[in-house]
Structure formats: C-alpha cells, structure tokens
Amino acid sequence: MGKCGLVMKDPTTSKYKIKLYEKNGCLKGDALCSYIKVDSVDLALQILDGSYIRSNQVKVERAKFTLKGEFDPTKKPKQKKRKEKEKLKKKQEALFAWKPEKLRGERPKCEKVVVVKNAFQPQEFNNNVELILELKEDFRDEAGKLGNCRRVEIYDAHPEGVVQIFMSGHEEADAVVANFNGRFFGGKRLTAELYDGVTRFKINETDAERDQRLAQWEKFISEDDPAPKNSEQAGGNNDPAEAVTPPREDNDDDDNDSE
Numbered sequence: 001m002g003k004c005g006l007v008m009k010d011p012t013t014s015k016y017k018i019k020l021y022e023k024n025g026c027l028k029g030d031a032l033c034s035y036i037k038v039d040s041v042d043l044a045l046q047i048l049d050g051s052y053i054r055s056n057q058v059k060v061e062r063a064k065f066t067l068k069g070e071f072d073p074t075k076k077p078k079q080k081k082r083k084e085k086e087k088l089k090k091k092q093e094a095l096f097a098w099k100p101e102k103l104r105g106e107r108p109k110c111e112k113v114v115v116v117k118n119a120f121q122p123q124e125f126n127n128n129v130e131l132i133l134e135l136k137e138d139f140r141d142e143a144g145k146l147g148n149c150r151r152v153e154i155y156d157a158h159p160e161g162v163v164q165i166f167m168s169g170h171e172e173a174d175a176v177v178a179n180f181n182g183r184f185f186g187g188k189r190l191t192a193e194l195y196d197g198v199t200r201f202k203i204n205e206t207d208a209e210r211d212q213r214l215a216q217w218e219k220f221i222s223e224d225d226p227a228p229k230n231s232e233q234a235g236g237n238n239d240p241a242e243a244v245t246p247p248r249e250d251n252d253d254d255d256n257d258s259e
Contacts, residue, residue, distance in 0.1 A: 001033045004047055005040025006095055011088050032063060036092050107170050110197030114143075114176045117191045120154075120161040129220040132156055139163055146179060147172025157203040161188070164195065 001007060001018070008017045017034040020027055035041055041062060049060040116139070125131055136152045143149040148168040155162040167173040173194060180192035205213070 001044065001048070004035070004044040006036045008034040008036050011084070011091075036095070108197060111170055111194045112167050112173050113195035114165040114167065114173050114180070115193055115195050115199075115201075116163040116165065116180055117160045118188050119163045119185060119190060120156075120188075122157055122159060122161070125156050126216065129217055135163070139165060142180075143167065143176050146175040155201045155203065157205055157209075158201050159203075162201045164201070 009015065010017055019032040021030040021032070022028060033044075035044070044060055045062065048058055051058055119139070120131075120135060132154055136154050139152045140149050143152070143165045146167075150166040150168055152166070153164040155164070165173075165176055167176060177192045177194060180190050183190050183192075
C-alpha cells in the first residue's frame with residue numbers, strides 16, 4: 001500500500017492506520033488503509049486493483065462508511081483540540097516538504113555542540129546555588145575566546161558533571177574540544193568531545209529532590225543584605241526629608257544568559 005502514497009499514522013500510538021478485519025479469531029481477508037492524501041487513494045485504485053499479492057488477486061475500492069444500528073452519542077470519538085489538529089497538520093506537511101540532500105562530507109549540526117564532563121560534582125550546588133551561574137559564565141567566557149559561544153547548558157544533577165557548550169561553527173567546536181580536553185578546572189581534569197546528537201543528559205529528579213532544590217533556591221534568593229539603619233540611628237534627625245536612603249541591592253544573580 002505504501003507504493004501509492006504515505007499511509008496515515010495514529011497521532012497517539014504512532015502506528016500506521018491499517019486495520020485487518022477478523023471473524024472468530026481468523027482474518028477475513030478484508031483490510032482498511034488510510035492515506036494522508038486523497039490522491040493516494042485514486043492511485044491505489046489504478047495500480048493495486050486487480051493485482052496479485054502472494055498469489056491472491058486483490059480487489060481495491062474506496063471505503064464506504066455507513067452507520068450500523070442506532071446512533072449512540074456516548075460512543076462518539078472525542079474531538080481533538082485545535083492545537084492538536086494544527087500540530088498533526090504540521091507533522092503531515094513536513095512529510096511532504098522538500099529537504100535538500102546533505103553534501104558529501106558535510107558534518108551534522110550536532111557536532112557544533114561540545115560535551116564537557118567532570119566539570120563539577122552535583123553536591124557542590126547544595127549549599128551554593130549561585131555556583132551554577134558562576135560556572136556557566138566561566139565556561140561561556142573560556143569558550144568565547146575560541147569563537148562565538150551561543151549558549152551553555154549546565155546539567156547540575158548529572159553525576160558526571162556534564163556541561164554542554166553550543167558554538168556557532170564546527171571549527172569553533174573543534175577548537176573548544178582541543179582546548180578543554182585534558183585541561184584542569186577547579187582541581188578536576190575535564191574531558192571534552194563533540195556531541196553525538198543522541199545522548200540525553202537531563203536527569204529527572206524525584207518529588208523529594210525537587211522540593212529540596214526549591215527550598216534551597218528560596219532560601220538563597222531570600223537572603224538580603226542587613227537592614228539599613230533608620231534616620232534616628234543614623235543621626236537622631238526625625239526630619240523625613242533627611243531620612244537615610246536604604247542602599248540599593250545589586251541583583252547580580254538575575255543576570256542570566258538571554259539567548
């Protein structure tokens with residue numbers, strides 16, 4: 001059936017929408033195939049109707065759907081939401097989209113990403129959450145000396161201390177690997193290699209770990225500078241026009257990477 005067009009897939013199970021009818025546990029010899037394009041049905045009628053499959057002559061016709069028995073609204077299939085329909089439509093359109101072939105010897109995009117390991121121990125962030133931002137800035141600065149560093153990802157829960165560095169070009173990523181691999185950072189010897197495009201480094205934390213992390217983060221952001229002295233403590237002057245102005249807090253921790 002696939003020689004006549006793309007067979008539709010079920011959006012939930014990702015299985016092809018081909019149904020084989022049975023009777024008393026045995027195949028009847030009838031089947032239903034759903035194509036993405038209507039033109040594929042017309043082509044199947046021209047090519048497959050009357051053809052032979054495994055020495056059996058096949059009869060192909062357009063499916064006809066009729067209501068059997070009385071209509072039961074409780075068995076009506078649940079309608080998909082608009083976002084789900086749009087997502088499915090985009091997936092189907094992407095199947096028919098033209099994609100230029102890769103040139104011989106062209107390197108994949110994933111090789112613009114460098115994976116650095118042994119950069120930290122996850123326990124280091126338990127008492128110093130700010131260390132994540134400092135670590136990200138350090139790697140961004142060092143990689144920036146070798147090219148355009150697009151962003152840095154810190155996988156703070158990974159036991160191997162993984163950092164991903166996203167560079168703009170393949171040559172820049174190669175330079176980062178050559179510079180970082182075997183280098184000592186914070187008393188640890190780093191390993192660096194190009195990303196394979198498959199491995200996932202994100203660690204799914206448990207509910208208890210998540211609650212602990214949020215509690216530590218809340219404690220970190222709630223630590224303020226000592227309260228400023230009021231006007232009376234400063235000089236005993238009760239004039240509000242000459243009250244001491246509280247010092248402005250520096251929110252250096254909010255200067256996250258914006259990419």
